[in-house]
Amino acid sequence: MPALDKRAGDVLIWFLLLSAPFWLPAVGSYVELGSHVVVYALAAMALNFLLGYTGVLSFGHAAYFGLGAYGTAMTIKYLYPSTPVGMLVGVAVSTAAAALIGPMIVRLRGVYFAMCTIAFGQVFYFIAFQWRSGTGGDDGVSAWHRMPLDFGFFHIDILNNPAAFYYFAVAIFAASAALMAFLLRSPFGRTLLAIRENERRARFLGIPVDRHIWISWVISCAFAGLAGTLFALMNNFVDPRALRWDQSGDFVIMAVLGGMRSFWGPLIGAAIFLVLQDYISSHTENWMSFIGLFFVLVVLFFPRGVLGIVRRRSAP
Amino acid sequence: MTQLLLFNVVNGLIIGAFYALMALGLSLILNLSGVINFAHGGFLAIGGYLAYTLVPYVGFWGALLVSPFLVAAIGILIERVLIRPLYGRDPLYSLLLTFGLAFMIQDGTRFIWGAQSLPYQIPDWLAAPLSAEYFFLTGYRVFMMVLVAAAVLGLFLILNHTRLGLRIRAGTLDLETVSVLGVNVRVLRNLNFGLGIYLAGLAGVLAVGMLGLEPTVGDNLIMPSFIAIIVGGLGSLPGTLIGGLLIGVASGVTSVFFPSASEAVIYVMMAAVLIVRPRGLLGEEGRF
Numbered sequence A: 001m002p003a004l005d006k007r008a009g010d011v012l013i014w015f016l017l018l019s020a021p022f023w024l025p026a027v028g029s030y031v032e033l034g035s036h037v038v039v040y041a042l043a044a045m046a047l048n049f050l051l052g053y054t055g056v057l058s059f060g061h062a063a064y065f066g067l068g069a070y071g072t073a074m075t076i077k078y079l080y081p082s083t084p085v086g087m088l089v090g091v092a093v094s095t096a097a098a099a100l101i102g103p104m105i106v107r108l109r110g111v112y113f114a115m116c117t118i119a120f121g122q123v124f125y126f127i128a129f130q131w132r133s134g135t136g137g138d139d140g141v142s143a144w145h146r147m148p149l150d151f152g153f154f155h156i157d158i159l160n161n162p163a164a165f166y167y168f169a170v171a172i173f174a175a176s177a178a179l180m181a182f183l184l185r186s187p188f189g190r191t192l193l194a195i196r197e198n199e200r201r202a203r204f205l206g207i208p209v210d211r212h213i214w215i216s217w218v219i220s221c222a223f224a225g226l227a228g229t230l231f232a233l234m235n236n237f238v239d240p241r242a243l244r245w246d247q248s249g250d251f252v253i254m255a256v257l258g259g260m261r262s263f264w265g266p267l268i269g270a271a272i273f274l275v276l277q278d279y280i281s282s283h284t285e286n287w288m289s290f291i292g293l294f295f296v297l298v299v300l301f302f303p304r305g306v307l308g309i310v311r312r313r314s315a316p
Numbered sequence B: 001m002t003q004l005l006l007f008n009v010v011n012g013l014i015i016g017a018f019y020a021l022m023a024l025g026l027s028l029i030l031n032l033s034g035v036i037n038f039a040h041g042g043f044l045a046i047g048g049y050l051a052y053t054l055v056p057y058v059g060f061w062g063a064l065l066v067s068p069f070l071v072a073a074i075g076i077l078i079e080r081v082l083i084r085p086l087y088g089r090d091p092l093y094s095l096l097l098t099f100g101l102a103f104m105i106q107d108g109t110r111f112i113w114g115a116q117s118l119p120y121q122i123p124d125w126l127a128a129p130l131s132a133e134y135f136f137l138t139g140y141r142v143f144m145m146v147l148v149a150a151a152v153l154g155l156f157l158i159l160n161h162t163r164l165g166l167r168i169r170a171g172t173l174d175l176e177t178v179s180v181l182g183v184n185v186r187v188l189r190n191l192n193f194g195l196g197i198y199l200a201g202l203a204g205v206l207a208v209g210m211l212g213l214e215p216t217v218g219d220n221l222i223m224p225s226f227i228a229i230i231v232g233g234l235g236s237l238p239g240t241l242i243g244g245l246l247i248g249v250a251s252g253v254t255s256v257f258f259p260s261a262s263e264a265v266i267y268v269m270m271a272a273v274l275i276v277r278p279r280g281l282l283g284e285e286g287r288f
Helices: A002-023 A031-051 A062-079 A083-105 A110-130 A162-185 A187-197 A199-204 A209-235 A245-258 A265-283 A287-301 A305-314 B002-033 B040-086 B091-113 B139-161 B163-173 B175-180 B185-211 B219-232 B237-257 B264-276
Strands: none
Touching (some): A002 A031, A002 A162, A031 A162, A031 A209, A031 A245, A031 A265, A062 A083, A062 A110, A062 A209, A062 A245, A083 B264, A110 A245, A110 B091, A162 A187, A187 A209, A199 A209, A245 A305, A245 B091, A265 A287, A287 B091, B002 B139, B002 B163, B002 B185, B002 B237, B040 B091, B040 B185, B040 B219, B139 B163, B139 B185, B163 B175, B175 B185, B219 B237, B219 B264, B237 B264
């Protein structure tokens, strides 16, 4: 009964996400880690829209994540102190950047696409690093904070209440996941799958492959930017590390670890990765070695990811 | 003004020579094995640190000779154990693996040699300027340029005049046919990887004399090396060489007029090349 299994899995995931602030402290963790997982999960799912469902490898998503974060931070700090406005600007900036860079790289494939996304990703890192007067250079954008949500008739204090911010992040995550699922089920999403499975055949069927990859790229980067806006709001701070290439690698390993052919894979990968990183970095100074080793082990022994293995077991 | 310009052109050429040396190694591995070696900067750092450790025993010249070979041996071992199982799989996996390796190497060098930057002694007569007017032309810089040129020349001689080189070039075009013709492709990829890593190790030994030793010494060189490959043309080694020198000089010259844009200009060049000529300056049509 795979259909029932799938629904049971969905229910379980939503149950765990919605109840997290209640059980996280009980297992010795904290609500902020839950927010972390949700934010990174959104970024990894955004990447997986491109990686798992279009079959295009981007190793530069941190740039769009970071642009979202910087867009939000700088808007709230310099322009207009409002959380929703900051988020809108953040997403707009990363979407615009992705739309502009897309045409230069969608003609490339495979490792070459990956290499160009890495190189272009680094552009924004340098801008953030060099533009001291605006982005604060290496020190990042600090001395600002997220604003409580104020809709006139009701008021949510996401600033001082970690659980409220967690539910705010979950709400954004839920809306994004629903939208991505909807897109993937639409004829457009099915076309992306066709391109992933056999690009040449898709081309022969008259599908404008490059344009579809471009659209998928922009959608993916827009959601990564949205995750970035949440990231900035979560930390009340952003620095150039948010858009450096090692951040991109983290997103990819989350998607792979959870299972890139599964819709919820990146969420599970993000949860495992972040809990592990939290644990390792609090126990040893050489956490980089362990994270690196973790990458190597996942690639060598776990390439299908958690959900890939679960699915294979349950298949007849 | 002319002196300043000349200074920056020379500087750019030297930096460009490093980019080219790094990028040639990356390009060799990428072309034959389809692997983007993120850990290339890490191998460069290992080359520098090994030389640092070796200098008290074998001297400057001995370290220069031995260290790159040791790095190449490490590279060959890593290829054999970790990367070989990934051939034939999605390039995603080798990318992630070398990414993890880069982390491990950086942390490992920090663990062994410490996080502080270490001084690297070069012979006095090499460190002295050649003339008072052109103070920036130290013997070491000229020496580095000569050595890089010799390494590049040697690489092209190997590729064009030895059986190994012939097989590497043929394998770049059509690995399956090369395999069918009875060449052991596993050994070929292994040696080719070692050759690429040798170049990284050599770049490492040379670079530390100028940049000093730090665990992150390779980090600043790897991104421009990717761009050198993209600008020069995917799949073309001469293109990679030209790409490396070009972006080095471009950023050197830019630093005369707009110092803050000296890094940005190489990205602008990459964007321009991708728009006007997506396959790169010397890249072959339809290779990707």
